[in-house]
Amino acid sequence: MRSEEIASLIRASTSEAKRWGGDLGYLHLAVVLSRRWNDEFIATFGGDGLGMIQDRLRAEQYFGDEADIRELLSAGDRATVLANLAELIKSQAPQDDPIDDEPAATPPETAAAEDATEAESGPADQILGLATRLTGEPIPGRDTELTELAALLLARSAGPVVVSGQAGSGRSALLEALPDALTRAGVARTVYRLDPGSDVSPDDLYRLLRQAPEDSVIVVDDLDRRAMLRDSPPAVEFLRALRLGTDQTKARVVVSLESKNVPRFEAALADFGNRVSVAPLTEAAGTTAIDRALAAVRDQYPGMTVDDELQAAVTAPPTRNEHFAHPGLAARRLDLALARASVVGRTEATVDDLHRDGSVPALRRQAHELTAALKERIKGQDNAIESVTRRLALTRSNLDLRPERPNGVFLFVGPTGVGKTELAREIARVEYGSADALIRLDMSEYSHSWGVSRLTGPMPGYVGSDTPDEWLTTKVADRPRCVVLLDEIEKAHPTVWNTFLQVFDAGRLTDSRGTTADFADAVIVMTSNLGVREAQSKAVGFGDVNTASRSRTLAQDALEKAMPPELLNRIDEIAQFEPLTPEAIAQIAEVEVAAAIDMLTGRGWTVTVDDDVIAWLAATGYDPAYGARHLHRNIERRLVGDLVTFAEQGVSAVYASVVDDDIVISKA
Template structure:
C-alpha cells in the first residue's frame, strides 16, 4: 500500500479535504469532519452508495459526535484515504475521487455498499427519442421550425447548453423535443448534435438515489436529457429531497450534460429557481406558442389517418374543419393543438359507441357540448334555441325581474356564441345591482344549472372577506415556500378545475380597490397568473358581480325608480372608470312588490311543500287568505324575499308538523285533504 503522500487525488477530492480542514479549524480534521463535508457537497452521491440512507439524520448524528467529543468515529484522515485508494484500485482507477472517499467514510460506519449498476439507468428510466424517431415511432412534427432552431442553438453552446421550453399545458412542448429528435435522426442538425441520443426521463424524480448515476451515464453517452416533469421537479415541496434537486441540477452543469426542461410560464420558472442565481442565468427559455388553426388542422389530418388505420374510423375533411372551428370558438381555456385533439378523441369515442364508421360534424358538436357543458349539441341552431329558452328558464325561477333578465339574455346571446370582438375575455362580465333578497344570487345559480348542468359549477365569494389590501394575496395564493402555499387559491383552483363555470362576487363594493384591480386584469385579458406562476384562463367562465349600492344613498336621487344612468353615477364614486367600462352589462334588479312575493309563494314554495305532503298521502290546499297572510309576514321592503322561506317554514310547515301523525292512515292507503286558512289573525288547518 503506498504512502499518503504518493496518493493522487482529483480536484473534487482535494476540495473535500479543504472543506474538512475549514470545518475542523483550528483543530486537526478527522473522518467526522470529512464526512460532513462529503454529505453537504455530494448528497446525491451518498444516496447512490446507500439508497436508504437518511442524509439529514446522519449529518445530525455526526454533528452531535463532534459536539460531545465522542471519539468512536474519529478516524485519522490517512486511514480514510488509504481505504479510498484501495476502492479506487479495485475499479481500475489510479486516482481517488469524491465517490471513493464517500464509500470509505460510509464503510467505516458499516453503512451500505457501492450500488451496483442495475443495467443501463438511462434505458431503465428514460426513452431514447432519437432511436424512436429513426424507427418511425414518433409522430411527424408540424411547424415548430422556429422553436426547434432556437433549441438547437442553445444546445450547441459550449458553456450553457440548458434550455427550458415555456408554454401552456397542451401547447406542444413535447412536440418540439420530438422535432429535435426527428432532425437528429435525419442528420439535419449541426455537427455537434449529430447522432446524439435524446433521452426523455419522465420518472427521474421518483428515484433520487439514481440521480448521480443517470447524470454520469448521460455524460458518458453524450446524451441530451429532456426532463419533462421539470415543473413538478421545481414544485416538489418535500424537504428531504430539496437539497438533492439543486444538487442534481448542479451535477448536470458541472458535467456539461445538455438539458431540456419544460414549464408552463416564465414566471413560475424564475420564482422556483431564483434561489440559485447561477442556475437562473444558465437556463435559457424557449417560448412555445400555440399552433395556428391551419397547423392544427394538419395535426388532425395525421391523427385521423392513424385512427382510420387502427380503428377503421373515417374523419372527412369537413369534420376536421368543424373540430378546429368549434375548439377555436368554444374552448378558450386550452391552447391549440390540445383542445382540437381533445375534441377529436371525444368524437372518435362517441362515433364508436354509435357504431359509426364515418364521423359526421354532428358528432363533433355533440362531443363539444359534453366537453364544455354549453348548448352546442347540434350546432349553431341548437345554441340559438337554447339561448331562447334561457329567458323562460330565468323568469320561471326569478320572479319580478323581467327587466334584468331581458338585459342579461340580450348580452349573453352574443357572448356565449363568441360573436364579440374580444372572444378571449370571459364569457360574460355582469354587474347585478339592487337591494338584497330580490333574486341576484338565484339568477347566477340558474345560469350555472342551465348552461353547465349543476349549481356546483358556481363559486360564490363573499367580498366582505376581502376588504383589506393584504387579502388580495389570498385570491392569488401563497408563493412557493411561504405559509399557505399548500392551500392554493379558492378562486383560481376552482376555475382551473372547472373552466366552464359561474363566478359570483357577492357585494363587490366591499372589496379593497386592489381586488378590483386584480379582477380588472381578468376582465381585460381573460386570464391571470397566480403566485405560483400558473396561468389560469377565465375565457370560458361567466363572472357576475352583485352590489347593494343604491343611487339614492350614493348620489342623492330621491324620486322614482333610478335609471341606468343613475346607477352608473353611483358606481363612479365607488369604482374606477376602467373597471365599470369592462362590464358587459349592468342588470338592474328592482325591489319586489307584494304581488311578486305572492307569486314566489304560490309558484316556488307551495308546489314543493305540496309534494312533501303528497308523498305522505296528504293533499294540501292553501287558501288565498293564507297566502296573503304569509305575504304580509314574509315581505320586508328592505330585505326583499330573504326572510320569506323562513317565514313559510316557521308559520306553515311547523304548524302542520304536529298534525301529521294523527292524519296518517296506519296503512298509508287513504289520501286525506287538509286546508290551510286564516282565523282570528292566525293560520289554522282543518281536514276536509
C-alpha cells in the same frame, strides 16, 4: 484553502448526507468532490472511484464528522486533500473492498477507456438502465422546429440545445419525432431519453452523460420537475451535474422545459445552449395534432362515446385559468370528462362532464336560451334579466373587449323581496351548473376598514392569518367559475369598495400570502336598496307622473350621491328591479309551491294542492313594500307546518284545498 470554500463544501456534503443518509462524514464529502474537482478526483480515485464510494454509502459505512472534514480540508491544496481523503477511505474499507487491491489513482486516459467499455457493453436500446432509445414516428406541423433541432445537433460548435414551450404544446411529441428527423437529415446519431418518471439523482445524470456513446443524443425531458425549477430554491446539485456532465460528454444533449421556467433555468446556467421554441401549431396542423391526442385518450376508455357538443368544447381555446396549450389541453379535458362519466357508470360523456362542478361552458348557450332559463324561475323582472343576459352574451360569443375582467359586473337595485338575490343564485345555477357556485358575502359584516382582512387575509401573525379557507381569494381560487354576490354593498366601508376596484377592472385580487385569485371566469353581482325610497315617492304637481323612467332616474341620482364614481364607472350594468305586481306574485307562488311539493315528495310525502291554494298563498299577507318574502312564510306555516299532525299519525298522503277562505289539509 479559503474558509468560504470550506464552508461551501461542508454545506454541499450536508445535503449529500440528507440524501444518502447517516451523519455527515468523509464519504459524503467524497461525492461532492467528485463533481467539483472532477479531474483531480479521477486522477486520485480512478474511474470507478465514485461508484465504490456510492456502494459504501448504500451499505451505510459512514465514518468521520464535520470537525474531521474541516481538519482535512484545511490540510493543503486539492491534491493533498484528495490524497489524504483516499487514504482515510481506504483505511476504513472492509477487507474485501476493491480499494485494497487497486492503486489509489487511475490515469484519466484509463478511466475514459473504462467508461467507453462500460457504455459499449450495455444493450443498444438502453444506457446504464437510465436512458431508453427513442424510435418515434414523424409528426405534422413541426418541420421548422425539427429542422432547426437537427441542424443544431449536426453543428459541432452549437453545444447543448434547450427546447421550450408552453405545457401541453407538444414538446415531448417533438422530441419523440427527433430520430426520424435526424435520419431524414442524414445525421447519424441515436437518440436516448431519460425514462419518464424515473428518479434520477445528480450522480446518475452525471454518470449517464459522461459514459454516453459519442454518436448519441441524450434527451433530458421535463427538466422543470427533475431540477425542481418551480420550487425555491431549485435543485442546484442537479443543475450543476447537468452542466458538468455536458461539458465532459462527447454526446449531444437536449433538455426540455416550460417557457415560463426558462428565466430560472438561465439564471442558474447562463449561456447553457441554443434554444428552440415550440411555437403554437397552425390551424390545420393543430387540428391533426388534437385529433391524434384525443384518439389516444379514447383508446384508454374502451366502450365510451363522446357527444358532438363535448367534442367541440374540449377543443375550445384555453381560458385564463388553464395553463396548458393544445393539443395537450384537449387531451387533458377529454380525459377528465371520460373519467367522470365512467365512474358514474355512463357509456357516453357529455359536455356536462367537462367541469368538476358539472357546469356547462357558457359558450354552449345563446343569449335567448339563458334569458328563457332565468325567466323560468324569476318572475316579474324581465327588464333586469334582459340587461344581465345582454352583457353575458358578449362573453359567451368571445366578443368581450377586456377578457381579463369578470364575465359581468352587475349592480341590482330595487326594493326588498323582489328577486335580486334569487337572480344571482339562478345565474350561478344556470351558468355554472349549481347554486353552490354562489359565493355570498353580507357586506354589513364589512362596515369597518379592517373588514378587508376578511377578503384577502390579515398579515402573517395576526388573528385569522392561519385560516385562509375563509378568505374570498381562497374561495375564488378554489372555484374560479362562480358568482360572487356582494349583498347590500352600500353598507360596506369605503376601504372595502376600493379593494374591489382592482377586481372589477383587472379581474385579480392578491391575498396576504401572495396568492392571486383570478376572477376572469366569475360574475360579480352587487345588490343595494339605495334610491328605492326616492324612486317610490310620488311626483309633485299635476303634469308629472310616477313612471318607470322617473324611478330609474331618481335611483341613479341616489347611487351617484352614495357611491364613488370610480366604482360606478366599473359596473357593466345597473339592473333596476321593479316592485312585484299581483300577477308576478301569483307566478312566484306557483313556482315556490311546486318546489315545496318536489321537496316533500323526495321525503316520502304525496301532496296534492288545489289551484285555489296557490292563489290564497299569493294573496294572503301580500304587501308591495315587502315583495315575495311573505310567500315563504305562508308556505312554511300554512302548508308545510300543518303536515306535522299527519306525520305523527303516520299519514303521508294529503290533499290541500281552500274552504271558507282558509287552507284545509285532509287525508288523501
